[in-house]
Amino acid sequence: MTALFPPVRLANRPAVLCDTTLRDGEQTAGVAFSLDEKRAIARALDAAGVSELEVGIAAMGWEEVAEIRAIIAELESAEPVVWCRLRMGDLDMAGKTGARRVHFAVPTSDRQLVGKLKVDRAWALQNTAELVYTAVSRGFHVSVGAEDASRTDPAFVAEIARVAQAAGAIRFRLADTLGLLDPFGAHALVSAIVARTVLPIEFHAHDDFGMATANTLAAWHAGASHLSVTVNGLGERAGNAALEEVAAALEAQGVATGIDLHCLSALSSLVALASGRPLPPNKSVVGDMVFSHEAGIHVDAILKNGDTYEDPRSAPARFGRERRLVLGKHSGIAGLRAALAAANLPAGEAVARAILPLLRDFAVREKRPAAPEDLAHLVAMAWHLERLNAEDGE
Known part of the structure; x- marks a missing residue:
């Protein structure tokens, strides 16, 4: 070229x-x-x-x-x-x-x-x-x-x-x-x-x-x-x-x-x-969020092979930093399950699918990625909703 x-x-x-x-x-x-x-x-x-x-x-x-x-x-x-x-x-x-x-x-x-x-x-x-x-x-x-x-x-x-x-x-x-x-x-x-x-x-x-x-x-x-x-x-x-x-x-x-x-x-x-000039989170190279991934398609690919959405020339390790997979409105099942497992929470596909709509509501409401403690709350909420639905079915 x-x-x-x-x-x-x-x-x-x-x-x-x-x-x-x-x-x-x-x-x-x-x-x-x-x-x-x-x-x-x-x-x-x-x-x-x-x-x-x-x-x-x-x-x-x-x-x-x-x-x-x-x-x-x-x-x-x-x-x-x-x-x-x-x-x-x-x-x-x-x-x-x-x-x-x-x-x-x-x-x-x-x-x-x-x-x-x-x-x-x-x-x-x-x-x-x-x-x-x-x-x-x-x-x-x-x-x-x-x-x-x-x-x-x-x-x-x-x-x-x-x-x-x-x-x-x-x-x-x-x-x-x-x-x-x-x-x-x-x-x-x-x-x-x-x-x-x-x-x-x-x-x-x-x-x-x-x-x-x-x-x-x-x-x-x-x-x-x-x-x-x-x-x-x-x-x-x-x-x-x-x-x-x-x-x-x-x-x-x-x-x-x-x-x-x-x-x-x-x-x-x-x-x-x-x-006195704070950095935007997405500031090239040095911003807090520039090595973060949320979109489900991206995270699924990165979990399989890191270089799908990262290149060695711009990977976080080149700058002494680490990749972050964050949870938000655009997260998918693969990323959510990985995050649940990392937080020592139930990580089965059924659990993830139950939590996914709750996660999207959380992201719209809170305007920030979900932390492990937020996931724990969402798991409890999903479990509670499941119990209510079961009781209604009886």
């Missing part, structure tokens, strides 16, 4: 995930991490194998600088990156953090340049050259990002990349700042810039149309080597590409990310608590 987006480079090349939970993730409206939460998140990301962390915006002030220094002290292997606007003052403040990596965000679309900064393309080119050269001269490793790249003339994006490279940048980021791309557009944009620069390409997606993960995968297939993500997809407006989704999807395709998939669930829960 021919791939929809054939890779432009070797298929076995790895993908480097660059996490921005502590920067773009905290820019989610209403989200604010304490220092202790930031440190715990940084440690968890580091332990999970994330290669690079955007640890904050030093230009926010001296308190932020102090927090960035504290976060950096927690890291054992991940590289910390300080995010900067295209301003000398931002670079000066980044220099106080102890980080040796900085990222400059360059507004590239005419809407951003004129509408936000009241400047032109020449300003962007000149300031990119000056700031990158100055940062490199101060000993920083510098990446440059094209903000709003998806609404920018690709030729100008390529020109920014050329200037950044000449000034000493080590990487170039393409940001779909408003989340306007679909996977075809993301692939086309990355392909166009990969062909015009020797700098490694990073892709930064937003989820305004629910396609951040898909766009990020398309970007990798087009030649992007670095992928920007956040835990749980936190970020401005609808959020960013979710670390857990991107890592799981790439690893399922045989692409090495360096991420320990067993760490994802605990990492996700940590960030959900710190951000």
Whole structure:
């Protein structure tokens, strides 16, 4: 079968995930991490194998600088990156953090340049050259990002990349700042810039149309080597590409990310608590119910052979989790009998058939799966109804 987006480079090349939970993730409206939460998140990301962390915006002030220094002290292997606007003052403040990596965000679309900064393309080119050269001269490793790249003339994006490279940048980021791309557009944009620069390409997606993960995968297939993500997809407006989704999807395709998939669930829960954004039960990879099965046809098949509705690439064990067979409105006889037996309750087919309508009524009424104690109650209820029916028959 021919791939929809054939890779432009070797298929076995790895993908480097660059996490921005502590920067773009905290820019989610209403989200604010304490220092202790930031440190715990940084440690968890580091332990999970994330290669690079955007640890904050030093230009926010001296308190932020102090927090960035504290976060950096927690890291054992991940590289910390300080995010900067295209301003000398931002670079000066980044220099106080102890980080040796900085990222400059360059507004590239005419809407951003004129509408936000009241400047032109020449300003962007000149300031990119000056700031990158100055940062490199101060000993920083510098990446440059094209903000709003998806609404920018690709030729100008390529020109920014050329200037950044000449000034000493080590990487170039393409940001779909408003989340306007679909996977075809993301692939086309990355392909166009990969062909015009020797700098490694990073892709930064937003989820305004629910396609951040898909766009990020398309970007990798087009030649992007670095992928920007956040835990749980936190970020401005609808959020960013979710670390857990991107890592799981790439690893399922045989692409090495360096991420320990067993760490994802605990990492996700940590960030959900710190951000005050509870996870939906059906959240991909990390949701509480994503490895649960209820439908009778599915459960019957899984009881016979697990891989009928689970694939080794996405099975719960791959993420350090377990399959759950739950009882509800759509359960069938096979699943119900298995649950009755597991609860040490009568599990004959006649018993199951007597309980099944009671289970369906329970599911509609309670809006949750039936637990073992609920089953015991249903068995007693079925027995009681059977006795009443027998007495009526007499």
